Amino acid sequence: MRVSYQELYGVLVRALGKAGFEPDRAHLCATLFADASRDGVASHGLNRFPRFIDTIRRGIVDVHARPERIAGAGGLERWDGRRGPGNLNAHHAMSAAIALSQAHGIGCVALANTNHWMRGGTYGWQAVDAGAIGICWTNTLPNLAPWGADNPRIGNNPLVIAIPRSRGPLVLDMALSQFSFGALESYRLRGEPLPVAGGFDTDGHMTRDPAAIEHSGRPLPIGFWKGSGLAIALDMIAATLSGGRATHDIPSRPEDETGLSQVFIAIDRCALSSVAEVERTADRIIEHLGVRYPGERTSEIRRTSLEEGVPVEPAIWRDVQNLI
Amino acid sequence: MRVSYQELYGVLVRALGKAGFEPDRAHLCATLFADASRDGVASHGLNRFPRFIDTIRRGIVDVHARPERIAGAGGLERWDGRRGPGNLNAHHAMSAAIALSQAHGIGCVALANTNHWMRGGTYGWQAVDAGAIGICWTNTLPNLAPWGADNPRIGNNPLVIAIPRSRGPLVLDMALSQFSFGALESYRLRGEPLPVAGGFDTDGHMTRDPAAIEHSGRPLPIGFWKGSGLAIALDMIAATLSGGRATHDIPSRPEDETGLSQVFIAIDRCALSSVAEVERTADRIIEHLGVRYPGERTSEIRRTSLEEGVPVEPAIWRDVQNLI
Numbered sequence: 001m002r003v004s005y006q007e008l009y010g011v012l013v014r015a016l017g018k019a020g021f022e023p024d025r026a027h028l029c030a031t032l033f034a035d036a037s038r039d040g041v042a043s044h045g046l047n048r049f050p051r052f053i054d055t056i057r058r059g060i061v062d063v064h065a066r067p068e069r070i071a072g073a074g075g076l077e078r079w080d081g082r083r084g085p086g087n088l089n090a091h092h093a094m095s096a097a098i099a100l101s102q103a104h105g106i107g108c109v110a111l112a113n114t115n116h117w118m119r120g121g122t123y124g125w126q127a128v129d130a131g132a133i134g135i136c137w138t139n140t141l142p143n144l145a146p147w148g149a150d151n152p153r154i155g156n157n158p159l160v161i162a163i164p165r166s167r168g169p170l171v172l173d174m175a176l177s178q179f180s181f182g183a184l185e186s187y188r189l190r191g192e193p194l195p196v197a198g199g200f201d202t203d204g205h206m207t208r209d210p211a212a213i214e215h216s217g218r219p220l221p222i223g224f225w226k227g228s229g230l231a232i233a234l235d236m237i238a239a240t241l242s243g244g245r246a247t248h249d250i251p252s253r254p255e256d257e258t259g260l261s262q263v264f265i266a267i268d269r270c271a272l273s274s275v276a277e278v279e280r281t282a283d284r285i286i287e288h289l290g291v292r293y294p295g296e297r298t299s300e301i302r303r304t305s306l307e308e309g310v311p312v313e314p315a316i317w318r319d320v321q322n323l324i
Numbered sequence: 325m326r327v328s329y330q331e332l333y334g335v336l337v338r339a340l341g342k343a344g345f346e347p348d349r350a351h352l353c354a355t356l357f358a359d360a361s362r363d364g365v366a367s368h369g370l371n372r373f374p375r376f377i378d379t380i381r382r383g384i385v386d387v388h389a390r391p392e393r394i395a396g397a398g399g400l401e402r403w404d405g406r407r408g409p410g411n412l413n414a415h416h417a418m419s420a421a422i423a424l425s426q427a428h429g430i431g432c433v434a435l436a437n438t439n440h441w442m443r444g445g446t447y448g449w450q451a452v453d454a455g456a457i458g459i460c461w462t463n464t465l466p467n468l469a470p471w472g473a474d475n476p477r478i479g480n481n482p483l484v485i486a487i488p489r490s491r492g493p494l495v496l497d498m499a500l501s502q503f504s505f506g507a508l509e510s511y512r513l514r515g516e517p518l519p520v521a522g523g524f525d526t527d528g529h530m531t532r533d534p535a536a537i538e539h540s541g542r543p544l545p546i547g548f549w550k551g552s553g554l555a556i557a558l559d560m561i562a563a564t565l566s567g568g569r570a571t572h573d574i575p576s577r578p579e580d581e582t583g584l585s586q587v588f589i590a591i592d593r594c595a596l597s598s599v600a601e602v603e604r605t606a607d608r609i610i611e612h613l614g615v616r617y618p619g620e621r622t623s624e625i626r627r628t629s630l631e632e633g634v635p636v637e638p639a640i641w642r643d644v645q646n647l648i
Contacts, residue, residue: 104398146615243597243601271400
């Protein structure tokens with residue numbers, strides 16, 4: 001089932017108004033959720049919306065809290081998210097990083113006390129739409145065993161890298177687990193094995209059986225020991241720069257997850273060279289690649305959604321319409 | 325066989341003098357090679373030294389070329405490595421990034437026209453020794469097939485992330501291939517299968533047989549499609565920011581590899597908070613981890629090397645002594 005972007009946006013913005021959002025913030029928050037579904041990431045768009053509203057009702061997310069700048073030194077700033085909506089906080093932080101990059105060539109905002117940022121790619125697209133290279137990551141609740149341990153102690157800490165390009169930006173948006181829990185569920189529901197090993201079963205054997213990994217709670221980090229090390233490093237930078245929580249301090253039940261730490265870096269790609277030069281370099285890399293680049297499919301899905309409507313799960317769409 | 329650090333350094337510095345290095349640059353270059361062996365990375369320390377001297381003789385590396393600052397905007401600079409020694413260029417670039425971070429909170433140096441930086445972790449240790457968070461990466465010759473292709477078109481683009489900590493810094497130093505060609509060779513010589521799939525055989529099947537991967541030339545990126553995307557993104561940032569070559573422009577025979585592009589980011593971790601606060605946060609992450617952190621083993625190996633001597637391969641040590 002498909003609905004027009006405007007209709008989807010309209011329902012979301014009214015639901016957010018009823019949930020207590022001020023009009024300007026309801027507008028941006030609805031746009032970010034609608035954009036995620038429009039771009040093919042419904043898991044962090046419409047499908048996540050009921051759970052987002054629930055976090056407001058349960059006091060995890062404070063709809064009125066606006067992020068506050070705590071400290072700054074040149075191109076580096078620390079912000080307090082004050083437990084406000086995670087996507088609004090992250091959008092604000094990337095805006096601040098972009099502004100810093102325009103003044104200093106490179107800017108970095110470390111954000112503490114925030115909530116789940118929903119679709120990470122959002123802030124990569126935000127950077128490239130402003131003509132900046134964007135690099136950002138978030139820590140998460142402990143949902144991944146570090147290599148050598150058998151219980152979750154590190155986060156799958158999604159990492160986003162985005163590079164502007166007028167013929168189609170490169171936007172990489174990846175969690176550091178090989179498969180998200182959402183992906184495991186999709187494979188299980190389709191009755192398919194994973195294309196590669198995705199975790200351990202309860203006996204400690206690597207497996208391609210999604211249900212066995214859901215049962216054990218032991219998905220694999222990308223690159224085994226390498227992704228494990230990367231997750232630890234990203235958590236340590238986020239927590240130390242922001243002054244916020246590290247993964248081990250974040251409540252481990254998904255519905256209680258809050259107090260995340262995030263980093264947003266923006267680089268003015270044209271501070272040192274012409275747009276023409278950097279576009280030519282980027283185009284030549286894509287031409288020589290011979291396969292899809294990260295973000296290419298997103299651009300295609302977006303076009304289809306805007307022409308034919310945004311795909312929605314009928315049951316979830318009905319639930320969300322009932323919120324208004 | 326072990327030799328004292330001073331003896332190893334002394335032979336290397338004399339060999340570099342004979343190869344044409346000015347004294348101050350011979351000192352630093354010898355230190356970087358000796359440090360790599362001291363820290364347990366002989367593959368990019370002593371064992372790489374004869375090949376490094378060979379690149380000088382063949383005109384790939386110009387021992388007299390010093391890096392030159394081409395452009396700057398606030399915390400962002402572009403440098404030209406002028407095909408000088410890759411480790412000296414990279415060390416200079418990280419120094420410049422650290423200086424920028426002290427003035428601007430965060431600094432970024434993009435370096436073009438350089439050569440192999442030898443051990444990537446060097447520049448991570450350099451950052452943490454200066455009290456800075458360091459993030460750096462290099463592109464390489466095409467040595468990895470992007471996900472969905474069967475021939476090498478992307479680099480394994482090593483990525484280094486380093487975070488200071490007085491009880492032992494975290495230093496992650498990883499190529500984006502699951503196993504380096506050096507690691508594949510080691511497994512083959514020991515007659516052992518890889519612990520996890522490391523690439524494809526010539527029939528396109530994933531395999532744990534190191535010889536089959538050496539034969540096909542198709543190692544796996546970490547995380548399959550994820551590491552492939554990450555390698556593309558890092559190459560594009562390095563080439564566009566530096567104005568230098570992307571992987572597809574770099575000669576594909578290892579002995580001809582030159583003209584690399586690299587990025588060095590340094591962040592002043594104490595610009596916004598006290599040393600005590602960031603150390604406490606880092607210590608608590610390590611305490612809760614329950615497994616080794618990246619860089620922990622390096623610190624142990626370093627201690628042993630300084631107490632008992634640096635391990636050397638007798639045949640290579642003899643070859644290097646014959647250079648002086």
